[in-house]
Amino acid sequence: MSLKLMDKVCIVTGATSGMGKAIAKTFHAQGAKLVLSGRNTERGQSLAKELTNSVFLAGDVSEVEYNEQLVELSIENFGKLDIVSINAGILGLGDVVSLSPSDWHSTLNTNLSAIFYLSKYSIPHLKRSHGTLLINASIAAFKSFPNHPAYCASKAASVALMKQMAVEYAPEVRVNAICPGPVDTPLLWESAKAFDEPEKAIENAEKATLLNRLGTPEDIAKLALFMVSADASWITSTAMTIDGGILNV
Template sequence: MTQKLKNKICIITGATSGMGKAIAEKFSSEGANIILSGRNAERGSKLATKLKRSVFLAGDVRDPEYNKALTAAAISNFGGLDILSINAGILGLGNVVDLSIDDWHKTLDTNLSSIFYISKYAIPYLEKNGGNILINASIAAFKSFPNHPAYCASKAASLALMKQMAVEYGPKIRVNAMCPGPVETPLLWDSARAFDNPETAVEKARESTLLKRLGTPEDVAKLALFMVSEDSSWITGTTMTIDGGIINS
């Protein structure tokens, strides 16, 4: 069977858990060489040992120098860069009055500024190879949830940045985004704490999807593979919603 990402060189942020980990596993199975990014050194090192042709670099995506180092690692280990898969994210829970200014900045820096940082350093290499950027956003970009002001704002802004970069760097680079709905990850259960009845919030989300199930990280990984492969070679500046139909419920 033909591997869709054979010999492609990728940076994957947020790779140590949830959707980012599933994307890393999927890309690896399709032949990619991968720089894995995450804060948890134990989980990252374990994943790098499991996957073929992968290197883990621990750090915080809020640090511009760390993003620069991720790009340098792709060049030094594999000789170039083809794909940037951006998945790192945090929630920053609390309403506007209660949310601390520090948590506001931490959420915006993690969910938005880090996209700018890694893209800034990666784009010159992506341009050489006709590469692409895929941002893992959220339906929170256009569907508001209580006690998620920083998260919703950062995800909406990430789509605006995606569209601008698609305009700026086409035709050499394709830039797209995915907007997952309720996917069964630790982040979903953390998000439930923002609702009045956390114990029933996840079940309500499940029942609110038209398909009556939560998404899985593997569901998102399959879409990510499509979006970074040649199967989507005429798609750029686009947001792909993957939410079981909850946005229409």
């Protein structure tokens, strides 16, 4: 059986942990060549050594120049760009009254502006390759959570931006989003700190899913693989939820 991403060149942000790391490993297993992005140099370099045909660049996706460098690295090392998988994100916890303006801006910059920056530099190359761009959003785009105003706002806006870019750059580029529910990652446990009893909040989220379990990073990676592969060639401008059914509860 042929590999779904054989010789495809992919940028994966947020690749040093959680869902981004699982996506990077899944894409690699399907034949992709990778440009890995993350803040943690040690974890990123270790992953790049583990995955053949991959390079890592440490940096902050909220910085314009860093996103341009990721695209340049893709072209310099592999000669093209086929897929962009955007996963980096932060929470910015606190209600509107208590949240500092700096935390508001840093959350919006990481979760939203970074999508604009990377898309700005990658789309010209994706148009040439008839590639695809996949944004890792969240069910927080559709469902509100206490003490997550910046996160919810950024995720809703990321879905709106996805839909606009899908209209703008069709038919050459497919642009979609995946919207995970509660996935067992460090970010979920950090998110739970917004509640009085964090462990109880995680337990309640698990029980609230129709399938009675948290998602795994690998669950998300399997959907991401489908969305960027030829199997999804007639899917664009779609925000695909993957949440164990929690939005229906």
